Amino acid sequence: MANTIRNTTRQRKETMAGYLFLAPWLAGFLLLTIIPMFASLYFSFTRYDMLTSATWIGLDNYVQMFKDQKFLKSLEVTFTYVFLSVPLQLTFALFIANTLKKNRRGVRVYRAVYYLPSLFGGSVAISILWRQIFNKTGLFNQFLAVFGIKGINWISTPDTALYTLIVLAVWQFGSSMVIFLSALKQIPADYYEAASIDGASKPRQFFQITIPLLTPMVFFNIVMQVINAFQAFTPAYIISNGTGSPLNSTLFYSLYLYNKAFSQFEMGYASALAWVLLVIITCITGLLFGSAKKWVYYD
Numbered sequence: 001m002a003n004t005i006r007n008t009t010r011q012r013k014e015t016m017a018g019y020l021f022l023a024p025w026l027a028g029f030l031l032l033t034i035i036p037m038f039a040s041l042y043f044s045f046t047r048y049d050m051l052t053s054a055t056w057i058g059l060d061n062y063v064q065m066f067k068d069q070k071f072l073k074s075l076e077v078t079f080t081y082v083f084l085s086v087p088l089q090l091t092f093a094l095f096i097a098n099t100l101k102k103n104r105r106g107v108r109v110y111r112a113v114y115y116l117p118s119l120f121g122g123s124v125a126i127s128i129l130w131r132q133i134f135n136k137t138g139l140f141n142q143f144l145a146v147f148g149i150k151g152i153n154w155i156s157t158p159d160t161a162l163y164t165l166i167v168l169a170v171w172q173f174g175s176s177m178v179i180f181l182s183a184l185k186q187i188p189a190d191y192y193e194a195a196s197i198d199g200a201s202k203p204r205q206f207f208q209i210t211i212p213l214l215t216p217m218v219f220f221n222i223v224m225q226v227i228n229a230f231q232a233f234t235p236a237y238i239i240s241n242g243t244g245s246p247l248n249s250t251l252f253y254s255l256y257l258y259n260k261a262f263s264q265f266e267m268g269y270a271s272a273l274a275w276v277l278l279v280i281i282t283c284i285t286g287l288l289f290g291s292a293k294k295w296v297y298y299d
Contacts, residue, residue, distance in 0.1 A: 040271040040274055040275070041271070041275060042054075043267055043268050043271040044061055044062075044268060044271035044272035044274070044275050045057065045058055045059070045061070045268075045272075046268045047060075047061075047268050048267045048268040048271075049265045049266065049267060049268075050265055050267050051265070054268065057268070061268055061269050061271075061272035062272055062276070064269070065269075065272060065273065065276065070248065070251065070256060071256065071273070073248045073251055074244070074248075074251045074252065074253045074255070074256040075253060077162060077244075077248070077249065077250065077251050077252060077253075078230060078232075078252050078253040078254075080162060081162060081165065081166060081169070081229060081232065081252065082226060082229040082230055084166050085165075085166045085169035085170060085229055086169075086222065086225045086226055086229055088166070088169075088170045089169055089170045089172070089173050089176060089225060090173075090176055090218065090221055090222065090225065092170055092173050093173035093174075093176035093177040093180055093221070094176075094177075094180050094214075094218075096114055096173065096177050097177045097178075097180035097181040097184055098180075098184060098206075098210070100114070100177075100181060101181060101184040101185060111178075111181070114173075114174060114177060115174035115175075115177065115178060116174065117171050117172050117173070117174055118172050118173070118174030118175045119174070123234070124234060124238055126168075127168075127234055127235045127237075127238035127239060128238055130164065130168050130235065130238075130239065131155055131238065131239045134153075134154040134155045134164045135153055135154070135155060135156070136151070136152070136153040136156075138154075140154065141154075155239050155240075156245075156246050157246065158246045158247040158249040159249075161239070161240070161245075161246055161249045161250050162249050162250055164239070165232075165235050165236060165239065165250060168235050169229065169232070169235075176221045176225065179217050179220065179221055180214065180217055180221070183213075183214050183216075183217040184210070184214070187209070187210065187213050191209050191213075192205055192209065195208070195209060212297050213297070215295060215296045215297050216296055216297075216298055218296075219288070219292055219296045222288060223285060223288055223289075226281075226284060226285070226288070227281055227285065230253070230254075230277065230280065230281050230284075231254055231277075231281075232252055232254060233252065233254040233255060233258065236250045236251075236252040236254075236255045237255055237258070240255070242255070242258075242259065242263075243259075244256065244259075253273070253277055254277075256273070257270050257273040257274060257277070258270075260273060
């Protein structure tokens with residue numbers, strides 16, 4: 001009986017200690033995530049400028065949104081960015097990972113070098129550098145001049161500005177590359193040896209063995225990169241000086257949301273934009289999970 005009481009007391013103390021260690025995280029999650037989230041949901045049904053008290057207007061923000069040409073343009077720009085940058089980034093990441101999977105001399109140095117862009121790619125400094133590379137007198141035009149090609153100001157031309165941001169996103173392939181690399185190294189060499197004996201070429205081995213076995217990692221990378229791409233902000237803000245110029249060709253959804261909230265102080269409308277973005281990301285993620293059963297192989 002005494003032992004039972006002592007064990008119960010010790011378990012309670014351990015449980016309390018566990019909750020005590022979790023308390024800072026729980027407090028942060030509650031104060032910095034849950035409460036702001038539900039506050040933004042309330043504000044999305046109000047007219048609120050942060051200077052006066054919020055006024056309830058119901059669904060007016062959501063109705064106004066679909067009459068807002070800038071909102072529709074930001075959706076177009078963001079979807080173009082997501083559906084071009086993510087496949088290109090993952091394709092490039094898989095190509096590099098497949099190239100670096102063998103333990104050759106100096107391969108670890110190359111892996112580290114290829115991963116570096118992911119550490120700095122979303123920073124303000126790299127975005128400024130990117131703007132300098134693709135301006136009228138930038139490094140890219142200097143490279144083209146070597147071949148006698150006269151370049152343009154790529155970031156100030158509506159037809160090309162968005163594509164410079166897509167190239168920047170593709171350049172940040174390091175995290176996806178590392179995930180693909182770890183998965184490639186787990187594929188047994190016996191599979192490739194058996195395929196070689198059967199006369200399968202290298203391309204056929206890649207598409208019949210490598211790709212099917214990598215589909216769980218492909219799926220994970222697609223979901224993560226799609227979510228990140230929809231929330232892209234810093235490169236567009238820096239390169240366009242926060243305006244989405246030229247002619248709104250780089251007006252990302254997150255940039256438009258930011259301008260509405262902190263430049264025009266339409267916090268209620270911005271909150272509605274944030275919830276629409278959440279719904280869009282949730283729906284696309286749901287579609288990806290729904291399609292996974294048809295092309296992701298876990299066996």
